[in-house]
Amino acid sequence: MDERVREHAAVLVDWSARVEAGDNVVLSVGPDAHELAVAVAEQLGERGANLLATYSSGEIQRAYLRAHDGDFDEDPAHELALAEHADVFLSLGGGRNTSATADVPGEIRQAYRKAQEGVREARYDTRWVSTVHPTRSLAQQANMAYEEYRDFAYDAILRDWEALAEEMARMKTILDEGSEVRLVSPGTNLTMSIEGRTAVNSAASVEYDSHNLPSGEVFTAPNGTDGEVTFDVPMTIQGESVRDVRLEFDDGEVVASEAAEGEAVIGDVLETDDGARRLGELGIGMNRGIDRYTDSILFDEKMGDTVHLALGRAYDACLPEGETGNESAVHVDLITDVSEESRLEVDGEVVQRNGRFRWEDGFDA
Structure with missing residues (x-):
């Protein structure tokens, strides 16, 4: 593992989210953010936090939204409860396709966002932090070689x-x-x-x-x-x-x-x-x-x-x-x-x- 991945995880857990022993932490992991997720999990274990990892995929979301009729339940209880009982919510971006949801109809997007308002507000009440693991899809979107993109990303992330x-x-x-x-x-x-x-x-x-x-x-x-x-x-x-x-x-x-x-x-x-x-x-x-x-x-x-x-x-x-x-x-x-x-x-x-x-x-x- 690139040592910068561990440094990224340490900055996220210590400086950014200020995780403490006993914190309930939800870790949302993108498809290609596995390596960063492993490093973050290690940091959380060392601090005695409680970890629940979830999988976040644009392709899964696309499949669900395109198949749905748009009449979404407002703030589903199971999802709302997860956010309400979390102290920390960490989102590790790193998808395989940055345009995975491009063909989801606009009216479906709007309906889903409105139905999720309470869940979002509960998440905003946590110590939430979003970051990304440098991936090949992000490098391609940035028009960079993968190694070049990793150097760029860590120059931005591992700051004083x-x-x-x-x-x-x-x-x-x-x-x-x-x-x-x-x-x-x-x-x-x-x-x-x-x-x-x-x-x-x-x-x-x-x-x-x-x-x-x-x-x-x-x-x-x-x-x-x-x-x-x-x-x-x-x-x-x-x-x-x-x-x-x-x-x-x-x-x-x-x-x-x-x-x-x-x-x-x-x-x-x-x-x-x-x-x-x-x-x-x-x-x-x-x-x-x-x-x-x-x-x-x-x-x-x-x-x-x-x-x-x-x-x-x-x-x-x-x-x-x-x-x-x-x-x-x-x-x-x-x-x-x-x-x-x-x-x-x-x-x-x-x-x-x-x-x-x-x-x-x-x-x-």
Whole structure:
């Protein structure tokens, strides 16, 4: 076993999920994530946690959803009980086909997501963390050789997370103290209110309200969005390719949309429910260990020189206590490259220009 697999498992269990003796841990394992699952199981055993491993396959989900009539039971009791009794939920991605569910009808997807809302909320109440094991399918999707992709993935995952957390704390402070964000780049001129919101320093640990490994972003929950935005980073959503998405907002809601590719997918997302037409997240990528696009949202949205916005559900960690943010059965991220002819302003002050933050070398005031 590559020693980096064991290091990945240790970071996931110790830094990310903060697993303790006696924790009930659900380990969701993708088809080709077996090696990482073995390493994680060993770590959990050493800590005296209680392990239940489940199998997560896009091909199995495709077969089930395509055969179903779409009248799903709401929050099946057995599935809900599993989530409600878990302390930790670890998801190890690593499928054989990144587009396995591409031909599932949009209306079936929507119905299934809505029926699973309670299960999702119960899972979000755990110390949940999602990661991926470098696989050949992910390498192919990223247009890399397998060995090259493994090096790339571990450069992003095996970071000095404490040091990165200290740097990202600067951006968190700026957003916490700010009232309005403006993003300007080719095809984009968008303003968002962030007044009263709390930004998350997403340093790949539940201690930071961060649930992805790798991570490396600072995000908050905007509202009152106005203007237009173009997402020029190609990506796969619901198993289908999406490229050059343009959204127009008025009073916080999407009023027009188009895409050079995957327009029907974006339409399906927007039609999920009322909340799917509003933003649930503004995220700023700050992980310089991610230096190229891979067509994987887990990596691409954390890349330095990017900003991403998510349609749908807002995370409670960004909201004042007792306040309900945007609610939706979806949370779909879209990414824009801000490395050239771009600026990010908070209350009229430029915080990032052409991908460089104001505390970094090369920032042009």
